[in-house]
Amino acid sequence: MRLALERRAERSIVMALVSPLLAIALTLATGALLFWLLGKPPLQALKIYFLDPLAEIPQLFSGKRSELFFLPEIIVKATPLVLIAVGLSLCYLANAWNIGAEGQFLAGAITGGWLAVVTHGTGAGYWVLPAMLVLGALGGAAYALIPALLKVRFGASEILTSLMLVYVAELLLDYLVRGPWRDPKGFNFPTTAEFDPVAAMPTLIEGSRLHLGAIIALLVVIWATVMLGRTLRGFEIKLVGAAPRAARFAGFNDKTLTVLTFAISGALAGLAGIIEVSATVNHLQPNISPGYGFTAIIVAFLGRLNPVGILVAALFLALTFIGGESAQIALKVPLDLTKVFQGILLFYVLACDTLILYRFRVLLAPKAVHGVH
């Protein structure tokens, strides 16, 4: 007796909804096992990781909103994830494999941050922040265009080139904050001067870190939903990925689309980068991202490459960042555990997605003997 995959007659709509939930449930079960192996009480650990940050929800309605900590923080962490993952989902739908969003995030932080650095102390007006956002998006897009153009012009694997450029962006940022852009009054720390107030993202609630970027991320989700569902361009993106041959007959050009989706996802990653820097860090320094560009890949898949799904998935993965920090303090577990959870989650998501197109079948008879007759 053995198990075999069998293709379903049509894709299962039930499984399409259930599979992300199943993946999360399996991740939690595996997480409990992992905590047990690390010698920590599994249930209590899972509670600290995934439930305690949500314990504030009743407080939302009781009026003491200014004392909230975890909920705004989850949204703060989800903001860059949503922005990046929406862009990546367009790439993946069109079968273009941008995995260097982390580099485009840094590129946006650098190009946008440049304006904050050169206008520092000059008394520049309120045009600075909007200009920084535009520059950040342009910087990210330009950086993403490198692998896209190398792909369509020379056929170089965009997977490898976009990934290599992550390391290059990290080194470039490191050079800038240790060299030409270093704050002369910064006691030799590798950081630029603090951004002026006109270069800082406004907060939404007094006293919390919740900032305007969350609204921008929501607008991007709405834009992507409309674009994918209601426009010819959206249809083209989905068709080129799902049926390249049919798309070619329809006159759609997959090369143009590779360049376009890379540019959009680069722009969104760059925008996420400059938003993150101007809203939470407020200066440039070597470590401005806990790996948002890579986590966003998981978000894109967990959200089933759908903008609204991505919004929900980003909130869940933001929760793992927050929970990881709490668990590090409360249980003395390394912060790397969060990455382990994220990796396991992506595996389960991909595995469960198989059930949308296939079902398991138990074969009782021994395998038929194939051979040349």
Next chain:
Amino acid sequence: MGFIEAILLTVITASTPLLLAASGELVVERAGVLNLGVEGMMIVGAACGFAGAYHTGSIAIGALCGIFAGMLLSAVFAAVTLGLAANQVASGLALTILGVGLSGLIGAGYIGQKIDGAAHLYIPYITDIPLLGKVIFGENAFVYFSVALIIGIWYFLYRTKAGLVLRAVGDNHASAHALGYPVLKIRTLAVLFGGGCAGLGGAYLPLAYTPFWVSGMTSGRGWIALALVVFASWLPFRLMIGAYLFGGITILQLHAQAFGLGIPSQLMSSLPYLATIVVLVAISWWRGRAGSPAPASLGLAFVPDR
């Protein structure tokens, strides 16, 4: 003379982890599977290799731990991509994210610890021959193994029936299946082999390159190994040339930094990554006219009809 010898020695030292990891991936891709998780398997191999050697005092046991860890991770990848026909690109990324996290967990207790690195061969008089004596007869066991591995892979792929079947599976899984070859079983074995090689390549770093554990110590070598397979057009001996070329770039970068040419160190450090891009572009462009030599079924999922 002494200077050239020193450079040759360091080039080989820097190339060996790339060669080990890339030769495994070459076999995996020849079987039609694209495992992008080399970086993850390498870094876990490095952490487990160090832990094994630290507790037993034996480099060989450390290396075995690295191999085993790499195989274990690749088994997860095989289960998801081969057993469940999941997307190979995304699964490879998941493997890398998981591996980087796991290596941090495993290595946390070993930060700041040291071990004695792998011993170098010494044959009296022969190793002392100027210029090439030490380069050829004075390396550690990993280096000799990596060369033997490449020769073994070449022999397997082009001189044995099993190798021919493996290549057939990679070039056209439907035909191989129709001929009665167990496509998924062959691919699983290839993926496990690739995992072992990546784990060993990772273990090389703390066991023979720098005798301590640093988190993130593979620093993109797994990705460079993937690029090397493309550069080599999936041919074993060209892979060896490519690996030594890349090791050379790494060393060039280190020596140039030591000279203090006034070039920012970050620019020098980014050389291996930039070189990877340039090489990928050059090889793809040059090859664009002749057609790609990539295995035709590379990266495609296969679900057998019963």
